[in-house]
Amino acid sequence: MQILEAEIALREETRVSEQSRPAMAADKYAADAEKLAATQRELRGRVDAAVKRIGELPDAAGNFGGEMGLLQMVSGVMGEAAEILKRPDTGPPAIAAETEVIELLLRAKRCNPKSGGGGGGTPGGGGAEDPAQQPALALLGSGANEKARPDERDVPQAVGQTDRTLPEEFRAGLDEYFNRLERSRE
Numbered sequence: 449m450q451i452l453e454a455e456i457a458l459r460e461e462t463r464v465s466e467q468s469r470p471a472m473a474a475d476k477y478a479a480d481a482e483k484l485a486a487t488q489r490e491l492r493g494r495v496d497a498a499v500k501r502i503g504e505l506p507d508a509a510g511n512f513g514g515e516m517g518l519l520q521m522v523s524g525v526m527g528e529a530a531e532i533l534k535r536p537d538t539g540p541p542a543i544a545a546e547t548e549v550i551e552l553l554l555r556a557k558r559c560n561p562k563s564g565g566g567g568g569g570t571p572g573g574g575g576a577e578d579p580a581q582q583p584a585l586a587l588l589g590s591g592a593n594e595k596a597r598p599d600e601r602d603v604p605q606a607v608g609q610t611d612r613t614l615p616e617e618f619r620a621g622l623d624e625y626f627n628r629l630e631r632s633r634e
């Protein structure tokens with residue numbers, strides 16, 4: 449979870465760097481991009497360490513194969529993102545790679561623990577209706593309610609409800625407007 453939050457923060461820093469790129473000197477921009485690449489490499493190291501620790505557990509491949517597969521994919525994409533940032537490039541390719549990392553981390557977080565091993569396109573199994581297969585929200589953070597259902601909202605109906613009472617300052621202005629309009633016709 450901490451790696452996910454750090455990756456979201458890194459993507460935001462990358463966006464900020466890209467937005468301020470035109471106003472920056474080339475050497476300052478390159479230094480910022482290298483700092484972002486170093487952060488990405490550090491996060492990749494943390495993911496690799498987590499995969500190694502999981503792999504040391506008894507029957508890790510049987511119990512955590514799906515998670516390990518996803519985390520290995522995360523590590524690979526993090527490596528690609530670090531290389532893009534090192535060029536230096538904080539544009540769409542870097543942001544897309546960081547977004548892919550976030551989506552993979554979200555899938556790993558929601559991975560079905562009873563799914564067993566697996567690899568390939570859908571590590572850990574899961575069908576099209578699996579919530580882990582849905583794209584990540586752009587800014588999922590620690591304040592998000594994981595159990596929230598965004599499609600189920602209690603919003604009062606506004607259609608058909610009219611309140612003809614206007615605030616006093618509007619009524620006075622409208623009265624004056626219509627009085628002048630009638631006077632201009634005379």
